[in-house]
Amino acid sequence: MILGGIALHERDAWYLQNRLTDAVRRVLPAGCDPADFELHASEMKSPTHGNQNRPPSGWAAIPQAVRERVLAEAYRVIRTYRPVDHRFPVALFGSVVEGPDRERRAYEEILHKFDEMLNRRTRERGERGERETGFVVHDKRAIERDVQRAAQNWREIAGRMGTLTHLADVPVFADSKASRLLQAADLVSWALWRYYGLTTPDTRWASGLWSLFDGPDGGVMHGLIHVSPRFRSGCTCPPCASRRPLPPAPLTE
Numbered sequence: 001m002i003l004g005g006i007a008l009h010e011r012d013a014w015y016l017q018n019r020l021t022d023a024v025r026r027v028l029p030a031g032c033d034p035a036d037f038e039l040h041a042s043e044m045k046s047p048t049h050g051n052q053n054r055p056p057s058g059w060a061a062i063p064q065a066v067r068e069r070v071l072a073e074a075y076r077v078i079r080t081y082r083p084v085d086h087r088f089p090v091a092l093f094g095s096v097v098e099g100p101d102r103e104r105r106a107y108e109e110i111l112h113k114f115d116e117m118l119n120r121r122t123r124e125r126g127e128r129g130e131r132e133t134g135f136v137v138h139d140k141r142a143i144e145r146d147v148q149r150a151a152q153n154w155r156e157i158a159g160r161m162g163t164l165t166h167l168a169d170v171p172v173f174a175d176s177k178a179s180r181l182l183q184a185a186d187l188v189s190w191a192l193w194r195y196y197g198l199t200t201p202d203t204r205w206a207s208g209l210w211s212l213f214d215g216p217d218g219g220v221m222h223g224l225i226h227v228s229p230r231f232r233s234g235c236t237c238p239p240c241a242s243r244r245p246l247p248p249a250p251l252t253e
């Protein structure tokens, strides 16, 4: 189970959406309307050519090399985005969970990590600082078949995790077609999937994102967790490596 997310201050929402749309406009051939092209990575890699049930994807008419350039440009926008207020940098979140009960665990980890970041940022601003509150928006297309069940699951998870003190409400569901920010979250998930979900990891998309996962002072990568039996046997992925104590320094005479 792989989940990814992007957290940003509300003031940055408009700017980041626009930069992503500009990235699409810059690379696509003249005459293409960026609004018709969702940044949905798996669709961009293998666009639907259409059948009796589904219309063809707009990406199907775009050559593969151009689609790859749009993808690369979108990742570059996320990687290089500078927030309006430097105290609120964009932070990525992710959970990669193997084993039983992975769906519930993956959602809990993400909610918990996000809440922890808001708590930390509130503390950093001191007693006079404003309390940070977060709001979670989930791509409803990712669970299109059963939105009601997913909404109920979220409610139960949020309810059970009584320690989520910085979330304004239970997550809401929206259509990623209408939101470049949900598309940005999809790009985070997809990069994680290319890294963790293939027999041979594809590092191309994730490698530029590691430093953006929430984690103060470059220590433990708090924003990303890999729950796997491989941790014990020495998984070397960046979040596992960041949680492993450094080997003792060699003794010298």
Ligand SMILES: [Zn+2]
Pocket (backbone or CB within 6 Å): 226, 228, 230, 231, 235, 236, 237, 238, 239, 240, 241
């Ligand atoms: Zn790992």
